[in-house]
Amino acid sequence: MKPRTRQLRLVLVVAAVLLLGGGSLGYVLHARQREAPAAQAHADASFTLARPGLYFRDTATGRVARQPGGKVPRVAGGPSCERFYAAGDRALCLRKLPGVPARTQALVLDRQLNEIRKVTLAGIPNRARVSASGQLLSWTTFATGDSYATSAFSTRTGILDLRTGSLVKSVEEIPLTIDGARYHSPDVNYWGVNFARDDNRFYATVSSKGSTYLVEGDLRKWSAKALRKNVECPSLSPDNTRIAFKKKVSDDPKAPWRLYVLNLADLREHPLAETRSVDDQAAWLDDSTIGYALPGEDGRKSDIWSAPADGTGSPRLTVPGGSSPASVR
Numbered sequence: 001m002k003p004r005t006r007q008l009r010l011v012l013v014v015a016a017v018l019l020l021g022g023g024s025l026g027y028v029l030h031a032r033q034r035e036a037p038a039a040q041a042h043a044d045a046s047f048t049l050a051r052p053g054l055y056f057r058d059t060a061t062g063r064v065a066r067q068p069g070g071k072v073p074r075v076a077g078g079p080s081c082e083r084f085y086a087a088g089d090r091a092l093c094l095r096k097l098p099g100v101p102a103r104t105q106a107l108v109l110d111r112q113l114n115e116i117r118k119v120t121l122a123g124i125p126n127r128a129r130v131s132a133s134g135q136l137l138s139w140t141t142f143a144t145g146d147s148y149a150t151s152a153f154s155t156r157t158g159i160l161d162l163r164t165g166s167l168v169k170s171v172e173e174i175p176l177t178i179d180g181a182r183y184h185s186p187d188v189n190y191w192g193v194n195f196a197r198d199d200n201r202f203y204a205t206v207s208s209k210g211s212t213y214l215v216e217g218d219l220r221k222w223s224a225k226a227l228r229k230n231v232e233c234p235s236l237s238p239d240n241t242r243i244a245f246k247k248k249v250s251d252d253p254k255a256p257w258r259l260y261v262l263n264l265a266d267l268r269e270h271p272l273a274e275t276r277s278v279d280d281q282a283a284w285l286d287d288s289t290i291g292y293a294l295p296g297e298d299g300r301k302s303d304i305w306s307a308p309a310d311g312t313g314s315p316r317l318t319v320p321g322g323s324s325p326a327s328v329r
Contacts, residue, residue, distance in 0.1 A: 043113040047077030049086055050111060052329045054285065056322040057084050059301040064093070067319050074319070079113060082125040084324040085283075088134020090116075090162070091326075094125035094141075104141045108160070119167065123156055127233070127281050128324070131195035135162045136219075138193035138202075157190040157204070161219075174217060176206065177225040185209065192233040192281050193217075196240050203234040203243060214245070214262070228267055232257070233281035235290075237309070241265065244272075244282040244290050244309065259292065261309050270311045283325045284309070291318060291325040 043064070049055065054067040055078070064078025078084075081093035082104075091109040096102065097120070104125045108117040123141030130137050137160045144154035159168040171190040176183045185208045193204040202217045206226065214231035217224040235244040241264055246257040255277035262269045272290065282292040288309050296303045297320075304319035319325070 042115075043079045044077035047075070048112045049091060049328050053327075054291070054304075054319065055084070055086055055091075055326045055328050056304060056319055057081055057324040059296065059321050059323055065322075067322075079107070079109070081107075081324070083128040083139075084326065085128040085130050086326045086328050087130040087132050090130050090134035090137065092128045092130050092137050092139065094128050094139055096125055102142075104139075106137075106139050106158075106160075108137060108162070117160070117162075119158075119160065121156065121158065126155070127157075127192050129192075129194055129281075131199055132197050132238070133199055136160070136195045136199055136202075137162070138195070140191040140193070155189045155191045157193055159193060159202075159219075163199075171204065171217075171224075174222060174224045176215070177223070178213065179226070183208070183226075190215075192235075194234050194236045194243075194281075196236060203236055205232045205234065212248070214243070228262075231262065235282045235284060237284050238287050242309065244284065246278055246280070246282070247271075250277075259290070259307070261290075261311070272307045272309070272311055272315075273313055274305065274307045274315045276315075280323075283327065285318075285325065285327045291327075293323040293325070296321060 055064055058065040062080045064081060064084050066075040079093050082096050083094040085092050089111045093107040095105045097105050102124050104121040104123055106119040106121055107115055110116050121141050123143040126142050127140035140155050140157045143156045157171045172188055187208050189207045190204050193202050195202045200219050204215050206213050206215045211229055212232050213226040214228055214234055215224045215226050230247055231245045233246050243262045245260055247260045248256050249258045250256050257277045259272040259274050259278050259282060260269045278292050280293045282290045285291045285306060289306050290309050291304055291306045293302045294305055300321045302323040303317060304322040304325050305315050306318045307315045
């Protein structure tokens with residue numbers, strides 16, 4: 001064999017080895033990259049829901065943190081989530097999975113933030129709620145679009161009952177009544193489910209043909225009825241007498257909403273002192289205070305603000321660099 005032929009073959013062999021090695025390395029790195037979000041989802045061993053405080057998503061790290069109160073600094077170390085909520089003995093963490101099409105992983109966690117159930121969903125994480133008992137959980141994802149400010153979106157909302165293990169993948173299947181008559185339309189969307197203390201009644205937003213409604217649902221009867229128009233992202237007060245919600249007050253897509261509180265006894269409403277447009281499902285921090293997220297200041301992605309539920313006072317910056325507030329006692 002000629003020296004030049006030997007050299008050529010040697011070069012080809014080396015190139016093949018490097019190519020295969022590079023492919024294997026690329027596969028390993030890709031696999032690790034796909035596994036990374038799952039690894040980051042776990043909380044530090046010392047971080048649990050055992051201590052009372054305001055839990056929230058730290059927007060700088062994407063992980064859940066705790067604000068003990070007063071001037072005590074926040075405590076970090078929770079799981080990585082795009083949306084988070086906790087109540088009773090359970091927490092719900094929504095995480096966006098890598099890849100196309102968009103998928104969401106709903107992680108059900110116990111008080112020590114150990115995973116007890118996992119559900120994979122279609123779409124982008126959007127809303128998360130847990131009943132006061134911790135037995136019912138609900139989530140909403142954007143199946144199409146990523147904002148309620150336009151009509152070009154579609155949502156998927158599910159409910160998980162930990163008492164029975166039953167999973168409702170889409171609330172759109174529930175029989176709906178509007179103005180006393182059964183309602184049918186292919187464009188019906190639900191979002192922002194919020195549970196009452198009886199673990200049966202729930203409130204949510206339903207939209208169809210350009211209108212939004214507050215609906216009251218009954219899990220045992222598997223039915224829902226519209227109570228009134230122009231109510232989005234309801235949040236039931238701890239005493240179950242009022243609902244905080246965002247109301248459309250403008251056709252300006254940059255500032256369409258304002259936060260209101262609705263009295264369920266007579267369906268009378270009043271605005272909060274917060275006049276900025278809030279695109280969030282507000283959370284009751286206690287029976288008299290409402291927390292919500294707004295675009296952050298000083299380069300932060302999001303800040304948590306709070307305001308009195310009776311409409312008095314002024315908004316207060318509660319957690320700089322936070323979102324998804326949940327008051328845990």
